[in-house]
Amino acid sequence: MLTRFFRRIGAGRLLGIALLGCLLVLRVADPGPVQQLRHAAFDLYQQLHPRVQQQVPVTIIDIDDPSLEAFGQWPWPRSRVAELVIRAFEAGAVALAFDIIFAEPDRLSPPAIARDNPDLPEDARERLSALPDTDAALADAISRTRVVVGQTSVRSTRAGLAKTRQIRQVPHAILGEDARAFLPRFPDLIQNLPELEDAAAGRGVFSVRPDADGIYRRVPMAMLVQDELRLGLAPELLRVATGGNAFALRGNAAGVDGVVLGGKLVRTAPDGSVWPYLTPSSPARFVSAGALLSGDVPTGRLAGQLVLTGTSAIGLEDYRPTALGTSMAGVEIHAQLLENILTDTLLKRPNYAIAVELFTVAVLSLLVIILVPVIGARLIIAFAALLLAGYVGGVYYLFVDQRILLDPTWPALGTLMTLMLMSSANYLREERQRQQIRGAFGQYVSPDLVEQLSENPAALTLGGERRDLTILFSDVRGFTTLSEGFKDDPAGLTALMNSFLTVLSRAILKEGGTIDKFMGDAVMAFWNAPLDTPDHPSAACRAALAMLADVADLNARRAKDAAEKGETSLPINVGIGLNTGNCVVGNMGSEMRFDYSALGDAVNLASRLEGQSKTYGMGIILGETTANAVGDSFAKLELDLLRVKGKTQPERVFGLLGDAAMRNSVEFARLEHANGAMRQAYTEQRWADATAALNDVVNAGEALGLDLTGYAERYRARIADLTASPPRLDWDGVHVATEK
Structure with a gap:
């Protein structure tokens, strides 16, 4: 009963179901190549439809190349950085965050210069030591404003880095399930100088990890550093700007649900990350640090702004490849994240996305599995294309209208793979049926003709066409005498003839000939129909020479077998006639039974030439047209100017003796x-x-x-x-x- 069930379903459908199972398992496992396909599609979404930039109170103070040209190479003295902070807040900035870390004391601070240069004159050292410390100046500027210092993390423990310093707490709360275990973890934290950390209103981690292909697509809102909860740089700036109250991490059994900042819930992925929706890099976001220090910034430009301070200078190499297909300064990625939070334009990768994608793969693939064996190839391809176009168009519409990220690649690829498998199974089944037809027909007609008819059944009609053919006739000389030796063993004679005709057929078919018919011990074949054979006279000559050589081998084997039995065997001697000319070739016969054959004067002459092979003591006789067509490619001798029986015009005939090696x-x-x-x-x-x-x-x-x-x-x-x-x-x- 189980066998009958499987037979009813069909091997093709079983293979399709097995493939579907593999596709579902592979999507759940989500290996790197599957992720990269999905991410490439999400990148294409943004490239086709990037976010439209809105007026948002977010500005970047950019330490750009003109700033470095005006105020010297980086790092600047901390006193200049302090001046930058003071000027930003004097211009109306609400809060400021550094996408820069000040982990070591300023080497350009006057006391540091005095300390590190013992060869200086004593009075110079004393005057330098008496000047204000630039790190203290920066700490003082930070303490009088709302400044978030940037911190960064590393993936492996480095002795003497963070383990020796206490991590300052950032006020937070846990709502719902404690989902901290789902957050990305960093074992160490690189902090700023202690006096800067103490003076700051907030501390944000600006580490952003790229995906496996090196593209920066996601930014963590929160993370664990040495098991302490931290916000990213942009959300920490927003927390400080909105009063500096505690943020909350909201979780559920599946992971992080979101981060609450200033009373607003920012939904995240289960690992606490978000997908920024980017605009192309825009100069409107930037204010040159050099222009701010020089007093060249328009009045009101920084009023009410959340300010991120970073660098776009080429030499400082803070550029990151993004989903837009271009690189962008790291500080601008943080700025765009802040814009997304303020305008509620973050991309959404909902928790149900995987379920939708798995369901789509299953439904589309099952439709293909069910329908492919019962409807035509063109119809199923059109149907599959319509389904896939509808799905891909639908998920792109959801991105444009709702900013929802659903994967178009795996459902489309899975459906196409299923379609290819089912189509291949259909093709193999039909090919198996064709092979059965070829096997049955091939016992009676030319394999080339069977192939042509299997591809074009409409050709099974009476009629013919005129073509130049090379025709071959072969016959056994002295067949009567040979058969007398088998008068008490007719089965042996049949076996011998089958072996003999197999030898002849193999040589003909190897050279692309069409076997017209077997007539007892005789064979008729021709070249250049039904398939084109441009060098058909030469192909026929090669086949004829191979026939004689193969018959000689057969005779040698028969003689050896007979000698081992103490018997004698008569050799089989073959005569062959070849002629080239215009013939009518096609399906000849009645409407009830017909054969693919050739008719014409050239056919009759080939038959007569085969009969003359015994007369001239030659294995192969060529007509004049064939001899002229092969030229000097074979060893041939002119034998006679002969008027065969039934013909009025004489024919110059030739004996074919060997190949080009003999000819030369x-x-x-x-x-x-x-x-x-x-x-x-x-x-x-x-x-x-x-x-x-x-x-x-x-x-x-x-x-x-x-x-x-x-x-x-x-x-x-x-x-x-x-x-x-x-x-x-x-x-x-x-x-x-x-x-x-």
Whole structure:
């Protein structure tokens, strides 16, 4: 019963269901390549439809290249940084955060210069030591304003860094489930100088980790550093600017649900991160630090602004690759996050996203699995394209309208993979059916014809076309005598003929020939139909030579087997005729039964030439058209000007002896010369010279391993008859065949 159930479903559908299971498991596992596909799609969303920049009270004080040109290379003296802070707040800034860390004492502070340079004159050292400490000046400026100092984290413990200093608390609360275990963890924290940390109103961590491909797409709102809860730089700036009250981490069983800042819930991913929705980098966000120090900033530019201080200077290398496909200064990423929080434009990757994507993969793939075996390929492709276009268009609409991130890649890829598998299974099933048809038909007609008919069943109609063909006829000489040896073993004769015809067929098919029919021990084949064979005369000659060679091998095996049994075996001798000409080829017969065959004068002549192979003692006889077509590619001899039985026009016939290697040998040149001399003497009725030349022909043939005695004896007998009864004066050298 189970077997019947599986048979009803079909192997293709079972494979499709197995693939669907693998696709679902792979999506749940979410390996790197699957993530990268999804992230690439999310990047494309933003590149096609970036966020429109709005008027938001967020400004970047930029330590840019013009600032460094005007006030010297970085790092600046802390007194200048203190001046920058004071000027920012004098210009109306609400709060300021540093995307910079001041972890070491200022080497440019006058007391530090006096301390670190003992070779200075004593009075100079005393005056320097008496000047204000620049770190203290910066701490004083920070203490009188709302400043968030930046901190950074490292992934591995570094001795003597953070373990030796206490981490100052940031006020916070836990709402709902304690979800701190889901937050990213950093073992160490790099802090500012203690006096700066003590003076600051807030402390934010500006570490942002890229995804596996190096792109910065997500920013943590909160994190654990040495097991202490910390906000990122931008949300900490917002906390300080809104009064400095405690923030709250809200959680549930699945992880972090969001962060509460200034009474507002900012929803996050379960790991506490958010997806900023970016605009292209905009100069409108920036105020040059050099311009602020020089007093060149327009009045009111910083009034009411949340200020982030960082750098876009090329030499300081604070650039990050983003989802927009371009790099952006790290401080601008923090600024854009702050804009997203203030305008409620963060991208949303809801917790149900994975369920939606898995459901979509399952539904679309199941539809393909069910429908592919029962409807046409074009229809299913159109249907699948419509479904995928609808899904992809729908998720893109959700991004544009609701800023929701749903993955278009895995459902689309999964459906396409299922479609490809099911289509391949369909193709294999149909190909198996074609093979069954080919196997049945191929026992009776040409495999090439079977292939053509399997691809184009409409060709199974009566009719034909005119084409130039090279036709081959072969027959066994002395078949009656051979068959007499099997009079008590007809099964043995059948087995021998099957082996013999298999040998001939293999040589024909190897050269692209079409086997027309078997007629007892005879074979008819042709080239250049139904498939085009541009060099069909040469292909037919190669096949004929291979047939003789393969029959010789068969005879050798038969002789060896017979000798082992103490018996004798008669060799099989084959005669072959080849001719090229225009024929009608196609399906010939009645409407109830027909064969793919060729008709025409060229076919009849090929059959007559095969009959003359015994007469001339040659294995292969070529018609003049075939001989001219192959040129000097084969070793061939002109045999006669012959008028075959049933024909009125004479035909110049040739014997095919070997391939190009024989044709180019010195021995064949000698044979060709001797045969040419004989033919010329014969045509000129110089009978004695012709007879003498025949001896040279036989000897030259022996040098090539050819037995031309039958050919020579035929001419000797004919010359004897012509000597006894001389031809008429207008004799043209044409010999009239009296036998087929």
